[in-house]
Amino acid sequence: MNCQVASVNARFWREALATEAGILLLDEPTANLDLAHQASMLQLVRTHCDERAAAAVIVTHDINLAAEFANRIVLLKSGHMIAAGQPRDVLTEELLSEVLENQSFGGRAFRFRARHALRGARTRR
16 A cells, blocks of 8 residues: 555656646645655755746745745744745744744754754755
């Protein structure tokens, strides 16, 4: 079953990226992928967009991947935009604290993730 699903997913991505669409809309494209494949997937999308002067609108809950691969980020809370801009401007501890206030990260774990996200955003620029 897992091999079949992986085969279907790989075939889907090859076909999707073979199109000449100017905009890709991707909802959680890295869900259920291991860490290495998450980065590979987003690098594949980035390369596709760079080569074709296309854009990708990606919905993700992974702050670290967003920091690493996004040119622009829109930060949402309860369906409302809190901030938009470059990762280094949007993924601040203040804004992330506001958006994630009701999450059960615990202070220590949250601070680590926020610093890691910011580190990714800084190295990309």
